[in-house]
Amino acid sequence: MAATISFHSEIPVKYRPQVLVVGAGPGGIAAAVSAARQGAEVLLLESSFLPGGLSTAGRVPILMPFSDGERILCGGFGAEVIKRLQARAQLYGFESGGALNAEHLKLIYEDLLGESGAVVLYGCRLCAVEHEAGHVKAAVFASVEGLFAVEAAVYIDGTGDGILASWAGAEYAAGGENGEWMPSTLCxxxxxxxxxxxxxxxxxxxxxxxxxxxxxxxxxxxxxxxxxxxxxxxxxxxxxxxxxxxxxxxxxxxxxxxxxxxxxxxxxxxxxxxxxxxxxxxxxxxxxxxxxxGSMLGIREGRRIIGDYVLNVKDFEARATFPDEIGRYNFSADIHPPRPGRKELEEHKRLFQATKMKRGESYGVPYRILLPAALNNVLICGRCVSTDRHLYASLRVIPGSYITGQAAGIAAAIAAESRCEPRRIDIGSLRSRLSALGVYMRG
Ligand SMILES: Cc1cc2nc3c(=O)[nH]c(=O)nc-3n(C[C@H](O)[C@H](O)[C@H](O)COP(=O)(O)OP(=O)(O)OC[C@H]3O[C@@H](n4cnc5c(N)ncnc54)[C@H](O)[C@@H]3O)c2cc1C
The missing domain is CATH 3.30.310 (TATA-Binding Protein)
Incomplete structure (x- = not known):
């Protein structure tokens, strides 16, 4: 057995925001901006020194489809990012996606955060979570100033990998049935x-x-x-x-x-x-x-936190609609093969083509996939939301992360203003606020 040490330290509680977002990737930024715009006091803490996660530090090249050919699917926050990239002539377009300039994207993210009133601090790595019976009491960070704690009413996990949620006790799945992982890429x-x-x-x-x-x-x-x-x-x-x-x-x-x-x-x-x-x-x-x-390895596959609902391949095939829908999305199941051969490539192409949605088609994204089943004051957003592997391979991309991040942020603000758990918020209020931002929903 590995040796252990016992570690005890008095850690100062440095901040007490209404909403704490951990991780400034596309999901976390969308959450922080959206919560702050609803009037919540928001703190966003990021371990690296730039906003954007994989979309900037990871140097991923493209905004995957953001439209179904008829309408924008990441309305609200996502549409604003696209508009600002276009205004800077920094989105080299396809019909419904576009190639990104990461330097301009960083500025756009920081402008959006600054305008919203959300406070972002870099160089703050989540290193522990204090929790009891499904309730997160504090999050502990390591920074150049030493360790400090943050107490919030609502916590949003934007780490991309469900780090806060899993450390607080949320169950999760990861990788394929046989223990395989999608390969990683250094962009x-x-x-x-x-x-x-x-x-x-x-x-x-x-x-x-x-x-x-x-x-x-x-x-x-x-x-x-x-x-x-x-x-x-x-x-x-x-x-x-x-x-x-x-x-x-x-x-x-x-x-x-x-x-x-x-x-x-x-x-x-x-x-x-x-x-x-x-x-x-x-x-x-x-x-x-x-x-x-990239200053970070592009790790394609991480935790899928188990939420109140697990969005799955049947929902994808049925182009499902949900009463608690917070948006819709349409990208193919892009499961990069775990081995490098020619046969694996053909299988990847086959699945990608077979799952390509037609013009106007999309599947619903329910609010329940943002709620870790075991936790009562935590929301998840970005690629770690509650899906099966098939849906993960579709929703994990940047526009998908904008959709879930925006809804998590607004839900957190509603929970903070109504002093209730995110699970108990008025879904009608969430959906009408999303609708006012131009989000396309059915249900
Ligand atoms: C190789 C590769 C290529 C891709 N290509 C594309 C593409 O072309 N188009 C597309 O749309 N999508 C692409 N994707 C997917 C997409 O970029 C990501 O899935 C998306 O960025 C997910 O956003 P996120 O906010 O959930 O997480 P991330 O982008 O991973 O952001 C998470 C953030 O949390 C921070 N963080 C992590 N741990 C901690 C901690 N302990 N404390 C504080 N902060 C923490 C990280 O530093 C990071 O900034 C690609 C992914 C990979 C890996």
Missing amino acids: SLWAGFDWKKYLEGKAFGHDDDNMLALLDKAFAAGELQQTDYHHTGLTRISTVAAAGNVSHEFDVNPYSVESVSQALIRARKRLVEYERFYRKHIKGFEHAEIIGS
Whole structure:
């Protein structure tokens, strides 16, 4: 048995906001801004030194679909982010998604937080949760100032991985049935290419036949060490830069610091292999350079906290509608295969295509998936909300996180103003406030 020590410390309670949001990713920021706009006193604490989580620090390249082809699905907070990106000409559009410039996105997030009155503090890592019988009493943070505690009426877990909720005793599921994980990616920033020449070369960066033939050649020559056919590729984000979602790290255990650290070390080496690959084989990339990579590993799969309801594949297939719906979403089930082979890639493509929704289609997102079943003053948002694995692979993306974050924030504000638990709030009031923001709901 590992040795243990007994640790005791008097920790100052430094803040007592009505709503504490932990984690400033897309979910946490949407929650903090939305709660503050409803008049709640909001504190947002983030372990890193920038807002945006995977959408900035993780350098993920694209806003996944934010519309069903007929209407915006992440109305309210999400629509505002999109409008502000467009006003800065920083959303390179597809029909219903777009490539992101992370630097501008950081500014937009900070503007939205500042305008809302929510206070954000960086460099504050949640390191313990004081709780009793499903009630969180305080959250403890480590910072450059030492340890401090925060007591709040309502806690929102925006850590992406359900850290606060699980430490407070919430049950969760994670990974696949056979213990497998989706692979991780260290996303990157590229420059120095000739985009026009690249498109003429027809080797678009995804897993089309041209790219597969080039990959085969590079595998045979030993230029790429891992025979990974699932090549998500590069997306142009400006006239001079592209964002890379390139290469996978397999068998990364997100709950092992050793596993994550080793994956980062491997991923940084692998990126330089891909830089050589692009320079040698892809027209237009002869002089391309990687000029940056994420400050956090892109871990695709983490905890799915078990809530009052588990949104599941049947709801997806039925395009379900719920009486407590807080929004609707439509992205395919994007389950990156846990192994790098060609067969796995074909299965991924098949599932992705089979689950593609048609124009105007979407599934409902019920409020109950934001309520950890075992806890009474905690809401969850972002990718850790209560779903099965199929739904996780759809809702975990940035627009999905805006939808759940916004609803969690408004619900927390209602709970604080009505002095009740989030589970007991008036759902009608939540839905009418969401509706006033332009959120598309049925039910
Ligand atoms: C490789 C990869 C590529 C992706 N590509 C896309 C894409 O192209 N488009 C898309 O829409 N989605 C994409 N996604 C998904 C998407 O980016 C995330 O799922 C989304 O960012 C989830 O938002 P979140 O707020 O739940 O969590 P996160 O973005 O993970 O944010 C969580 C925040 O909490 C903070 N935090 C964590 N622990 C603590 C703690 N103990 N104390 C304080 N703060 C803490 C983190 O630092 C972080 O800022 C991708 C994901 C990965 C991994």
